[in-house]
Amino acid sequence: MRYIVLHHIGADYEGDAVEAAWATDRYHREDKGWSGIGYHLVAVDGMVVLGGDLATARANVAGRNHEVIGILWPRNGNVRVPEVSDLVALKQAIAYATAACPQAIVVGHREISIPGYSTECPGQTFASWKGQVL
Numbered sequence: 001m002r003y004i005v006l007h008h009i010g011a012d013y014e015g016d017a018v019e020a021a022w023a024t025d026r027y028h029r030e031d032k033g034w035s036g037i038g039y040h041l042v043a044v045d046g047m048v049v050l051g052g053d054l055a056t057a058r059a060n061v062a063g064r065n066h067e068v069i070g071i072l073w074p075r076n077g078n079v080r081v082p083e084v085s086d087l088v089a090l091k092q093a094i095a096y097a098t099a100a101c102p103q104a105i106v107v108g109h110r111e112i113s114i115p116g117y118s119t120e121c122p123g124q125t126f127a128s129w130k131g132q133v134l
Helices: 017-030 084-100 126-133
Strands: 003-008 041-044 047-050 068-073 105-108
Touching: 003 084, 003 126, 017 041, 017 047, 041 084, 047 084, 068 084, 084 126, 105 126
Parallel strands: 003 068, 003 105, 041 068
Antiparallel strands: 041 047
């Protein structure tokens, strides 16, 4: 994998990582028609949940899924910054992904989106907290 990609959700989900992983999996299956959660890891509230094998492509960066490990922070990064427990979880998820893929570069989704698939993800607040998780 070439990148470890940080994501957010456009809504403010209030639940722990396990609940967020299940809710996201359900949304991706029922509303998107996908085979399951599109992220490899879900990180929030001091917890990290594995969404799928890090070596297997999942659906989280259009046109680039084969070269990314996706980490979801299930909060609205357009209006919130991660709380301390979220930063801990994000750092743990990044460390886990980096151990599996040491050459990968950690980026926000919008930093590697291809033309036609632009996004604000992982949110407008990302610049203010990116340095705290790298």
